[in-house]
Amino acid sequence: MKILNVTQIRELDAYTIQNEPISSLDLMERASNAFVGWFTNHFVNTRPVHIFCGKGNNGGDGLAVARILSIQGYDVSVSIINYTDHASEDFKSNLDRLDAHLKAQTLSSVDDFPEVTPNVVCIDTLLGSGLSRPVEGFLAEIIKKLNALPNKLISIDIASGLYADQPNQKEDIIIEPHCTVTFQLPKLAFMLPQNAKFTGEWFVVDIGLNGDFIQNAETPFYYTDKKAAEAIIKPREKFSHKGTFGHALLIAGSYGKMGAAVLSGKACLRSGVGLLTMHLPECGYEIIQISIPEAMAITDSDPKHNTALPELDSYSAIGIGPGIGQDSKTAAMLKSLLEIVKAPLAIDADALNLLSQDQTLYEKLPENTVLTPHPKEFQRLAGDSENEYKRLEIARDFAKKHKVIICLKGANTAVILPSGEVHFNSTGNPGMATGGTGDVLTGIVTALLAQKYEPADAAVLAVYQHGLAGDRAAERKGQSALIASDVVDCLGW
Structure with missing residues (x-):
């Protein structure tokens, strides 16, 4: 609309x-x-x-x-x-x-x-x-x-x-x-x-x-309603197999923040990806194997942080950020990733904070990378704004300059494309203002990228489905009782 x-x-x-x-x-x-x-x-x-x-x-x-x-x-x-x-x-x-x-x-x-x-x-x-x-x-x-x-x-x-x-x-x-x-x-x-x-x-x-x-x-401005979102969804062919739906890599978790990895991993699987591998610090191996038996796990040599990249050639999309922390070795790993990555990329949470701490990395962002900041994370990336109209203008300029897609999270999450188009979301509720829901969104985006959705479509659809799952969860639990795991459980396609 x-x-x-x-x-x-x-x-x-x-x-x-x-x-x-x-x-x-x-x-x-x-x-x-x-x-x-x-x-x-x-x-x-x-x-x-x-x-x-x-x-x-x-x-x-x-x-x-x-x-x-x-x-x-x-x-x-x-x-x-x-x-x-x-x-x-x-x-x-x-x-x-x-x-x-x-x-x-x-x-x-x-x-x-x-x-x-x-x-x-x-x-x-x-x-x-x-x-x-x-x-x-x-x-x-x-x-x-x-x-x-x-x-x-x-x-x-x-x-x-x-x-x-x-x-x-x-x-x-x-x-x-x-x-x-x-x-x-x-x-x-x-x-x-x-x-x-x-x-x-x-x-x-x-x-x-x-x-x-x-x-x-x-117009550069659109409103994603049910009709617009459902038009994006790809039907599943009868003779499809797990390889048809891509192999995602999620780089997530650190000591004390493995919950973020679990949430993003479960959301990725609930969003239709064929295969999921999670790259984790050693402390996260048993947690992931027990919490998400459907996911494969690769551990870093560091016991508490992700510090080194695995071989990337076999992955059809990569998501990074949920719970990874801001250790200097993790920052170096992020820089290495931006220099060599060829698969579609989603960046969230601590990875965005690391990015804002070294703005020379902006020029290394692959075209159509999906960034999913909340307002404070975006402020660190792009600077202050006196009002939301100005923030939206800054976000459009940022997306155009760096050729990235920004999911600026909020009540009507704005998906901002490199063309300057802005797609405001119609789903979601205040109950989703709780820790971990952003990690869920990262998993959804990564899953859709792995399934070869165009990055713009992946971002718009992920945001819509994320909010829709939140609305279903609020109906079951009420907004005040809603937690991020409820959003994962209520994903449906």
């Missing part, structure tokens, strides 16, 4: 209006019906509704929604915020249509703010996605009032005051909804952690905007 910018969304609306053809008022009606379809599936008509409308097209949506909900038996109140003398034509038309069903209240000062009982569902349609400057004055005071209410608060399309594809300032006044119901495509703002309280849980409703325009629109 593509993520378009504000200009493209405006052009998409205009193209749909011109080529369907359909009037802007009728398109607004279609969008409002789509929202109402979502709303009636979530709230029964015994819940009163209060819609707060601006005077632009987002407010026009609110007036249309009020009329449709009223017809469907909901107890609806409407407050129009009189912060400007200008109103859009579609707003005016929908206000005329509303008059036959209910009378809207006009708020001209904060003192006019209505009393809202706690059971009322409030709907924000003050401002839309075209906002380009901070909210000030009377409208800002109304937003503060709405945020102070204990009521369920829903934003239509985007929270009022939130920019769709650029950073807000910390002092900006923005609606803090419980959920956002957006039209046709998600917004870039929804993907970034700094906007979490300004989006809540968000949903996309289809309003029938022109599919040809969307298909031909150029």
Whole structure:
């Protein structure tokens, strides 16, 4: 699913209006019906509704929604915020249509703010996605009032005051909804952690905007949903054998951190690899042989650390990092690996930290190497950023410069390709914020690389399946009780 910018969304609306053809008022009606379809599936008509409308097209949506909900038996109140003398034509038309069903209240000062009982569902349609400057004055005071209410608060399309594809300032006044119901495509703002309280849980409703325009629109930003992920999965042929699905090498573990090796190894096997060999310090031999009988084990001569590489020619993909520690001999081994490796490579955890300590190694990274940093690890690799938009820009520049793939982990993990494309993930939950889940991801990525998935596809699919397994685990255990082993156990393809 593509993520378009504000200009493209405006052009998409205009193209749909011109080529369907359909009037802007009728398109607004279609969008409002789509929202109402979502709303009636979530709230029964015994819940009163209060819609707060601006005077632009987002407010026009609110007036249309009020009329449709009223017809469907909901107890609806409407407050129009009189912060400007200008109103859009579609707003005016929908206000005329509303008059036959209910009378809207006009708020001209904060003192006019209505009393809202706690059971009322409030709907924000003050401002839309075209906002380009901070909210000030009377409208800002109304937003503060709405945020102070204990009521369920829903934003239509985007929270009022939130920019769709650029950073807000910390002092900006923005609606803090419980959920956002957006039209046709998600917004870039929804993907970034700094906007979490300004989006809540968000949903996309289809309003029938022109599919040809969307298909031909150029954007670096994508959202990996179920359809996109499943299209990547390769079917298994009837006469396949273990050699068909590759031989992975995981270089993992050190004294006190063998759990990371176990997690990554199990995840690799659960992700379809034909054969798995694990390179470990001597202290890990019995642990791996007992914990993962399906894996083969090679031990380093060092009792506590990985310090020397095995012969690499027989492996179809290599993963390195989970639990390896940051010993100087391990750092030297990583340097040697980067100089000679020919197989697809995934780098995580301590290997990323070692990489950041010697940035001359960046130039040795093989093209399309998959890096899987969490935000702090990425900060060590590429430097500080003042906000998540800037961090995303830095990550895109890093991926382009070094021709690598970055899985920047988070609530919507961003898979950043050397082309500058960014694929945000749709799966996962806060229960996965626990030690070891990153090691699980490394195992999945390595398995897919070994099965000859293109590195970009391997990264996108691994991140999706990792999050999906986490969602299954959360359903079984609850988010607070979830541990990394649960994610491995819930992998399914």
